[in-house]
């Protein structure tokens with residue numbers, strides 16, 4: 001039986017010209033599809049009927065992903081169904097070549113069980129033999145280039161020299177194209193990041209300082225110190241306004257990702273229909289109104305931290321996709337089949353009781369366990385009244401500095417009233433009250449508009465069962481004034497009067513008494 005011909009059919013002296021044609025195709029095309037078409041035409045006289053192709057290897061998994069396949073020598077294009085586009089590392093010639101950096105010869109008649117998918121594909125396509133060569137530049141390994149033949153091929157020593165040289169030239173073009181793609185992606189990400197940060201600067205006037213020397217906050221900060229340097233997912237729980245976002249930012253700041261972006265998404269603030277595109281991005285035309293490609297928040301946070309606020313509000317239909325990113329770190333933009341891999345640290349927060357939502361079937365248990373790796377709970381402000389004086393000093397300092405003012409220390413009575421109030425809006429409510437106080441008080445006396453708080457809290461705390469009701473600020477203030485008046489024998493003014501004891505002007509106390517309905521029954525002056 002005659003020995004089959006080798007892979008390269010042209011005489012050796014014609015090959016330099018073929019390599020020149022390949023080099024010209026590489027130089028002429030930035031676009032890989034057109035490059036491969038020119039290449040297939042240039043190689044037509046040198047190779048048997050079949051295909052040339054190239055596949056990239058995933059650097060992490062080494063799975064091979066076919067990028068292009070082009071018929072050579074008038075071969076018919078293979079049916080898409082006959083052409084596997086992705087082969088796991090164990091079954092992929094690309095992975096073998098990536099590891100060995102040597103040509104790999106496959107003979108269809110002797111293909112063993114190592115490549116079952118490929119063997120079936122060769123049988124359907126009519127491929128009898130193939131040679132895979134490394135697609136490697138001096139800077140990086142990319143994958144493999146394949147030369148498949150409809151005729152048997154004798155693999156003789158030196159037969160792969162020509163394909164190896166073609167592979168080297170094509171690798172340069174592929175590297176250039178990949179670098180361009182990476183640059184485009186990095187550019188789009190930077191532009192989106194810039195927009196995001198500008199928006200954040202415009203809308204937020206935050207300070208990142210965390211105040212609270214009480215045992216509860218100390219414990220929280222210890223937990224943050226432990227978990228921040230790891231890449232663990234953190235779940236911050238607590239009522240609204242307790243400082244969950246502040247803690248999420250602290251986790252980011254104390255992690256190795258501090259120089260990358262901290263990206264925030266409030267899942268409750270974005271309409272269900274838009275949340276998927278907000279998180280994962282979309283391609284142009286993915287849905288009505290998608291007029292341009294958009295990078296999602298997961299991509300924006302690549303290398304950094306993504307803060308998913310109100311994670312309990314993620315609609316059930318999006319939960320599997322979120323779970324997949326957490327498990328596999330990959331997803332697709334809306335309207336795209338291309339898988340994007342990201343390296344994102346997730347910090348989630350919720351004021352809801354997630355395990356209760358799981359019990360009610362509104363939140364997936366597997367997602368809950370993924371998020372619940374390291375829970376940090378922020379107690380409500382009413383359970384840490386010891387922090388209030390420090391928080392008040394902090395906020396007075398922040399707002400006074402902004403307005404260039406300075407104030408005397410807050411009278412004990414006012415502080416006592418603030419400590420007695422149940423703070424349904426927690427630290428945020430206290431912060432806003434002090435901001436208003438600073439705006440209203442030119443100084444040096446800080447007039448805290450306590451009367452504004454003299455309303456029943458409207459929203460019951462959502463995360464915890466309703467605590468025994470604390471007095472409202474109005475009630476606490478009224479009780480304090482009544483007690484002081486009684487102690488002063490009902491005397492309002494003068495050095496021994498209630499106003500002096502409460503650190504107020506006599507007229508202010510009288511107006512507060514009127515407002516609170518405290519009976520003014522001034523005793524007859526002596």
Ligand SMILES: Nc1ncnc2c1ncn2[C@@H]1O[C@H](COP(=O)(O)OP(=O)(O)OP(=O)(O)O)[C@@H](O)[C@H]1O
Pocket residue numbers: 206207209210211212238239240241242243244245246247309349351394427428431
């Ligand atoms: N311990 C603290 N020290 C200083 N400022 C704090 C502290 N806790 C909360 N704040 C401030 O209170 C405000 C509300 O905090 P934050 O937004 O972090 O709360 P949250 O729990 O995330 O609220 P929500 O549940 O509404 O999203 C912020 O301006 C934050 O800076």
